[in-house]
Amino acid sequence: MRVNLPLSRAIDFTLVTDVGGFGVGSDLTFQAWPSFGIRITDSIRAKLGYRAIYSDYNTGSGVNAFEYDVLTHGPTLGVQFRF
Numbered sequence: 107m108r109v110n111l112p113l114s115r116a117i118d119f120t121l122v123t124d125v126g127g128f129g130v131g132s133d134l135t136f137q138a139w140p141s142f143g144i145r146i147t148d149s150i151r152a153k154l155g156y157r158a159i160y161s162d163y164n165t166g167s168g169v170n171a172f173e174y175d176v177l178t179h180g181p182t183l184g185v186q187f188r189f
Contacts, residue, residue, distance in 0.1 A: 116145040120155075132163040141182065151186040 111119045120141050127134040141155025158179035165172050 118143045120153075127162070132161055134160070134162045136160050139182070143186075149188045151188075153182070153184045153186060155182045156180070157182050 107121075107123050109121045113119055120139075120143060122139040122141075123137060125134075125136045126132075137157065137159045139155055139157040141153050143151050143153045145151050156179070158177065160177045161174060163172075163174040
């Protein structure tokens with residue numbers, strides 16, 4: 107899901123999120139990425155946000171067991187150029 111809310115002519119809020127897995131490939135995965143965009147010019151925009159990505163996967167048993175259960179998160183900063 108992606109939601110983009112203009113807060114003013116120069117500032118917007120965007121939320122990107124998804125959930126998946128459910129036993130197909132992995133048990134559970136999700137991401138959430140809220141961010142604010144600031145228009146610098148008509149063709150340049152700066153984005154500041156925070157992203158979290160989670161994945162839970164396991165396979166095998168005994169000595170052949172493999173488990174991957176990781177949450178990665180942190181701030182994001184980007185610049186968008188439109189041509």
